[in-house]
Amino acid sequence: MSDYNHGEVEKKWQKKWADDNIFRAVEREGKEKYYCLVMLPYPSGNLHMGHVRNYGIGDVFARFHKMKGKNVIHPIGWDAFGLPAENAAIKNKIHPAKWTKQNIARMREQLKTLGISYDWDREIATCDPEYYKWNQWIFIKMWEKGLVFKKKANVNWCPSCNTVLANEQVSEGKCWRCSSVTERKDLEQWFIKITDYADELLEGHKELSGWPEQVLSMQKNWIGKSYGAEVDFKVQAGSSKDERTSKDTKTLKIFTTRPDTLFGATFMVVAPEHEIIHELENKIKNIGEVAKYIEATEAKSNIERSQSKEKTGVKLEGVEAVNPVTGKLIPIFTADYVLTGYGTGAIMAVPAHDQRDHDFAKKHNIPIVEVIKGSEPFDVQEKAYEGEGVLVNSGEFNGVKSTDAFKIVSEWVQKRGFGKKTINFKLKDWLISRQRYWGTPIPFIHCPKCATVPVNEKDLPITLPEDVEFTGSGESPLKTSKSFLNVKCPKCGANAQRETDTMDTFVDSSWYFARYCDAHNDSAPFDGKKLNYWMPVNQYIGGIEHACMHLIYSRFWYKVLRDLGLARDNEPFTNLLTQGMVTLGGSAMSKSRGNIVSPDEIVEKYGADTARLFILFAAPPQKQLDWSSDGVEGCWRFINRIWRLQDVVNTKSTNAAADKDKADLLRIMHKTIKKVTGDIEKEFQFNTAISSVMELVNALYSYKFHSNDGGVSKEVYKTIILLMTPFTPHLCEEIWSQIGGKGCISAAPWPVYDEKMIKEDSVELPVQINGKIKAKITAAADASQEDVEKIINSDEKILQQLKDKQVVKFIYVKNKIVTIVVK
Structure with a gap:
């Protein structure tokens, strides 16, 4: 026969599949569905072999289950907003929409050339107004539900990308995208209250038996649920009695997972950004020294601050706190190793039982008070004791086991009225403001009379204007568009201004899988009946690097859709496969790294x-x-x-x-x-x-x-x-x-x-004596141990091996192996 002509054959069948629309998905009630999905790709312009692996894995699942008789949906689209397109616009003087659409066209062609069985009728691009209209609509619904708010916050700032980053987008103090060291800034920003769902995000893991344990563990650690107590430490400022008892007495609220050590708290530490410093700046005697320390801290990244071996700090002279359980005045320090992004931004320090506090106390000559005594002699003046024991120097709790004291002291604190048992989470509210152009415009208007109000739903989508300047200055380019910026208040009609921040692109990818179920609906994000037919996704495929970003955000978003009455299920993805990366030169293939191999x-x-x-x-x-x-x-x-x-x-x-x-x-x-x-x-x-x-x-x-x-x-x-x-x-x-x-x-x-x-009449069994294969025998399939022993006892070669030896164990693994232990 003629040689296999791959070029001719592949074009022929790709055309046939497209002409016959063989992979088009249609709801069929009564037929088992199978939703196969690969994580939404970014249109970088060219596929590399890492992409081929990813999409190839998805295609195997989709084609296999289609042949198994299931009603398969296998959609594709584009995560089309984001910084690379805007940076390309700045560099090449090309509009990001044009750059993005060119890349989409190129990658679409490559995917079709690979013969991936996508339902192209469901293709979406998140930069299309028909898609991001529903980002805006859902965002307004979240605001109406109390899940969206704007506040001034100390945030992560990437000086290279010129935008704010969410906590999840900072890894070891660096930008997740460009690896630049991040800075901290105080800015008015939009947040979504993902923390309202922290407990449910953890509880939902029970439904995710088809997920890798590593991903669940990473999410659990990121959400960081911890049990403890919130305790109020009164702050006293000034030298006179009148000053110390004035009405403007402040309170430092701390969260501790070790309420059993409260009696040993001998000083407090607040983050340099903590509001207490600003509130008491007129009473802090060395405010000049403190201000210089704060300025020096601003030049450090969070990773430098948290991992530095030398714990620097400055005492707030003239300001002290009252340990609520001992009544003693204790000094307050500001130190850069305490971060505002975690807990309350203030900690109680127990140097006898925390080595970090111990080091700090030694450096600043602060008393070290032992409150937990172990079973063996231990000098807490030399080193912190961090084990279990019984309470000492703890008033009425002396002699109580430290493991029991957690609950007892927490309840006592709560009863006394200066604290309460509580649960804390490392997870913080999702900061979604971005000071860039190429993203979903946030659909709110700032009115001098009505404050901040949402746009009318009938005016959605609020589209991106064309008359912008891409300066890369760090301010949103939307501020340069007069046609976009100036608007009438939808509530009172006064002159007002649009919000100029755009949404984090992780918003776009937090619900796209639901849009695929009804990809081109003009009147709603999707039809509920269609959504509930196709969802949840049966098999999701993507990288483990998204464990604490996309995979948390999308789970949260879907739960919100459920609570808005738009979805039925609790979880969007039943099974998750985290594919391994394809690396070249030791790093994952990436266009930005320049280490790709094109297919x-x-x-x-x-x-x-x-x-x-x-x-x-x-x-x-x-x-x-x-x-x-x-x-x-x-x-x-x-x-x-x-x-x-x-x-x-x-x-x-x-x-x-x-x-x-x-x-x-x-x-x-x-x-x-x-x-x-x-x-x-x-x-x-x-x-x-x-x-x-x-x-x-x-x-x-x-x-x-x-x-x-x-x-x-x-x-x-x-x-x-x-x-x-x-x-x-x-x-x-x-x-x-x-x-x-x-x-x-x-x-x-x-x-x-x-x-x-499949069953065979006979099987060949290796015979292992004291851990080494010495012979092979042939036995009937499913032979009993007694039958196998008879064969061995009639095999001269094996009997020779066993001569003059005592059989200690005889183990037969059915149809697999015979193991004999002798001495």
Whole structure:
């Protein structure tokens, strides 16, 4: 037969799939649905092999479950807002919309060339007004529900990206996108109260049995639920009694997970940004020294502040706090290792039982009071004791076990009225303001009479203006557009101004999966009936780096949609596969790093199926894959071996196949069906699935009775083509059409194995003596231990190994191995 022409074949079937709209998803009540989704891609302009792996994994699931008879939805779209487009606009003097649409067109073409089975009728782009209109609508609904607010806050600022970052977007003090060291700024910003759902985000993990434990653990740690007590420490300022008892006495509120150590608190520390310093600046005697320290702190990143070994600080002279349980006055310091983003921005310091506090106390000559005594002698003046024990120097609680004191002291504090038992979370409200152009405009108006009010829903979407200047100055470019900025108040009609911040692009990706269910609805985000048919997503695929950003944000957003009466389910994603990265030169492939390998060359030379097969065969999906082109040629050869099997199975053989020959081949076929089915459906081990098919191909090549076996070899060949369809769909479609298959193989039923055919009459069992394989025996399949012992006792070679030895243990693992322990 002619050689396999991948270019001609792949174009032919891509056109056929598109013309027949074979992957179009339509709701079919009564038919089991399957929602397969790969995380929303950013249109960077070109696919690399990391993308091919990601989208290839999704396509295997989608095609497999379609062949299993499910009603599959497999959509695609574009996470199209964001900084790269705006930075490109500044650099190249091109509008970000044009830059983005060019990139989308290029990547769409590449995805189609790879033969990914997307329902292109559901394609969305988050930069389209028809999409972000609903960002704005949902945002207003959240505001009406009390989940949205604006306040002045000390925020993370990226000096390179010239915008604010959420806490989740700062990693080790650096911008998640560009790795610049972040700064702190006081700015008026918009927040969403994700903290209202902190408990439910944790409880929801119970429904996510199909998620990797590592992701759940990362989310649990990020949300950071901790039990403790909030305690009020009164602040006294001034030198005279009248000053100390004045009406403007302040209170420092702290949260502690160690209320059992309250009696040992001998000083307090507040963050340099803490409001108490500003409120008492006229009473802090050394305010000049404090101001210089604060200025020096502003030049440090959070990571420098929290990880510095030297704990610097300045005492607030003339200001003291009262330890509420001892009544003693204790000094207050400001120190940069305390951050405003965590807890209350103030801590009580117990140097006897916290090494960080101990170091600070030693440096500043602060008393160290032991309040927990362990069972062994320990000098807390030399080092902090951080273990368990009994309370000492703790008034009426002396002798109480420290583990019991947590609850007892917390309740006592609450009863006395200077604190309460409480729960704290590390999770902070989601800061969504961005001082950039290329994002969803926040749909609010600032009126001198009515304050801040939402726009009228009938005026949505509020679209991005064209008359802007991209200066990269750090202020929103929307401020340069007079046509956008100046507006009438929707409430009173007075002259007013629009909000000029745009939304964090993680807003766009927090609900896109729901929009896919009804992608082009003009009157609502989606139709509820359609949403509830398709959701939740059965299989979600994406990187583990999104564990504490997108995967938390989207879970939160979906719960809000539920509480708005728009969705039914609690969780958006039933199963999650976190695919390993494809790395080159030690780093994940990324256009920004300049270390990408384009699939175009492989597709041009060897075809899309070779590119798909190679990247899926190279390693299990969950594992990192260090890029090497070794093996591409081998995958191309394997594809051609399958192609040439058409001639092989028709080769005339002189001898008729005996029943045993046919049974042996069919047994291998049914084993392969079972293995491939399990590897895709349960194990996600595509590489071993492909390897199993390779073994079946070898078996068919070795078979000697191809055209003289009653059609067995043709049945096996047909099965090979069906099993390979999720991996190499173009090749399999072409062969299917040539061997008389009905319709497209992409819609053909998945082969089913017969358990009876898999069972063998006999099995070969290795015999292990004291940990080493010494022999092999043949036994009947499912032989009992007694049967196996009889075989061994009649095997001269094994008996020689056991001569003059005492058998201590005899273990038979059915149909697997025999283990004998002797002495």
